[in-house]
Amino acid sequence: MTAGTLGIVRQAEHPVLPKPTHDERARQEFARSLKGFVQQGLLPGLGPVFQGRVGPAFARAHGRPPADRHDIRRGMVEDPYFQHYAATNRIAQELLWESVLDSIERQWSALNARAAQLSARATAPLEIAAGFDVPRYVTAIDIHCMPGGYAAEAGPDDVAAGALYDRGVFLYAMGFMGPFNDDMGRSVVNWLKRHLPDFRPQRILDLGCTVGHSTLPYKEGFPEAEVTGIDVAAPQLRYAHARAAGLGLEVAFRQRNAEATGFPDDHFDLVVSHILLHETSGKAMPRIFHECFRILKPGGLMIHADLPPFDLMDPFAQFILDNETWYNNEPFWGAMRDVDQPALARAAGFVDVRFDTAPMAILEAAGAAGGAEREFVAGEFAPGGGWEILVGRKPE
Amino acid sequence: MTAARLPRDARGRRPQFYAAQGLDQAMSMILVLAAELSVMRERMDTLEGVLAAHGIDATAAIEAHEPSPETLARREAWRQAFLARLYYLARKDAADAARGETEQAFRRTIEDIAQA
Structure with a gap:
């Protein structure tokens, strides 16, 4: 994909989205542009730098070529081109959050009040659990370098962390999540409609939903269904509930842990997650698969849209993607x-387990309008024009 | 409006990308300055748009603007002063060299004064 594929996508407004001033917006746009430049302007140079000087130097020093992504990293971190690439990428991420924080801090109490007002109007429940235990993999370091992380809150009505995530993710994705940040959910719904045209889920659960950006497309796609989003972070859920109300959709949001949701056995027809698993942990992931199995009805579907496994990529592509682990606070x-996800799913009892690609809805729409080209550039974000999904079915 | 403050510093040790101490911070300062330059440019662009909405074609007027000799001189003086500020460390370096200032001499002076 090239930056020109989509043109400039503007985030769709909704009542709890913070409104930036002219200069705040300009700073946000600069951070996004800088990120785009790193992807389009600096990242392509890493290949030649590795082939031309870092790889050969490694081979001379070690008497063998670099064998895996760890060897490649050892060589690359010494190279000034890589240092500029990685430093600039990190700074772009930091400037992105700074620019959004300015805007939220300025209107913080007004945002909290507006969210409370919108939530009060919704009939679908918002459940915040007193004394909820947020897992360590969410609180240990601030994922994506987002200051305060998902769960930081200053009071019982605070939605700042949700607002920060909503705006931040939009800028981070450089438009590829669509005007409503909902491309992952939308793409999975499209995949379902195409592959299972008769599927009529009555109850749908979205795990690790944060601000509900991926959750809402399920309500739009299956309006008769009871749709629920769960997350461990209260400010994300408050914001999600107000955001859904502001967009006129009735979706329940509950503070629950995906490892042990508290829902009854055989309850849901469809359980989904979007870029959740890679933000959990080695122990949490299998627990989540078991929990999905327990709460699904026989015949129900589990779909996780997340990162493709490394064994499908060459070591250099792995190295590029693994930069997120080291430089963007993505510990897992x-x-x-490296986890064998299909094996985990089968061990939990799932059948018909497979990886598939859900084409990005935003690119399909642009293509239908004659605008999209499916040019592959090894970007760190959604390379290849589709979201990778792991699908499993609970046997009848 | 509340004076409350949101968290600004993400938990998780920040990596150092450059071998030279301080260069990571210098790089971030350069990019913050670049951001502000971009913001200023965008504000000017907006200003031209606002003026246009009020019937003033500032964009064309700016293009057609013929600076007077006084304006040209003022701008040249500003640019030279700006460049001098930008290169103040080079100026200092040359001055040190001219006066024979070395780190050794600096240390010696400190010792001498302590003894004097």
């Missing part, structure tokens, strides 16, 4: 890709 990003 690299290790998760």
Whole structure:
């Protein structure tokens, strides 16, 4: 994909999205542009730098060529081109959060009040659990370098962390998540409609839903269904509930842990997650698969849209992607890709387990309008024009 | 409006990308300055748009603007002063060299004064 494929995508407004001033917006756009430049302008140079000087130097020093992504990293971190690439990428990420924080801090109490007002109007429940235990893999370090992380809150009505995530993810994705940040959910719904045209889920659960950006497409796609989003972070859920209300959709949001949701056995027809698993842990992941199995009805579907495993890529592509582990506070990003996800799903009892690609809805729509080209550039974000999904079915 | 503050520093030790101490921070400062330059440019662009909405074609007027000799001189003076500020460390380096200032001499002076 090239930056020009989609043109400039603007985030769709909704009542709890913080409104930036002119200069705040310009700073946000700069951070996004800098990120785009790193991807389009600096990242392509890493290949030649590795082939031309880092690889040969490694081979001379060690008497063998670099064998895996760890060898490649050892060589690359010494190279000034890589240092500029990685430093600039990190700074772009930091500037992105700074620019959004300015805007939220300025209107913080007004945002909290507006969210509370919107939530009060919704009939679908918002459940925040007193004394909820947020797992360590969410609180130990601030994932994506987002200051405060998912769960930081200053009071019982605080939605700042949700607002920060909503705007931040939009900028981080450089438009590829669509105007509503909902491309992953939308793409999985499209996949379902195409592959299982008769599927009529009555109850749908979205695990690790944060602000509900991926959750809402399920309500739009299956309006008769009871749709629920769960997350461990209260400010994300409050924001999600207000956001859904502001967009006119009735979706329940509950503070629950995907490892032990508290829902009854055989309850849901469809359980989904979007870029959740790589933000959990080695022990949590199998627990989540078992929990999905327990709460699904016989015949029900589990779909996780997340990162493709490393064994499908060459070591250099692995090295590029693994930068997120080291430089963007994604502790489980690299290790998760080494996990045999289909084996985990089968061990939990699932059948018909497979990886598939759900084509990005936003690119399909642009293609239908004659605008999209499926040019592959080894970007760190959604390379290849599709979201990787792991699908499993609970036997009848 | 509340004076409350949101967390600004992400938990998780920040990596150091450059071998030279301080260069990571210098790089971040350069990019913050680049951001502000970009913000300023965007504000000017907006300003031209606002003026256009009020019937003033500032964009064309700016293009057609013929600076007077006084304006040209003022701008040249500003640019030279700006460049001098930008290269103040080079100026200092040359001055040190001219006066024979070395780190050794600096240390010696400190010792001498302590003894004097």
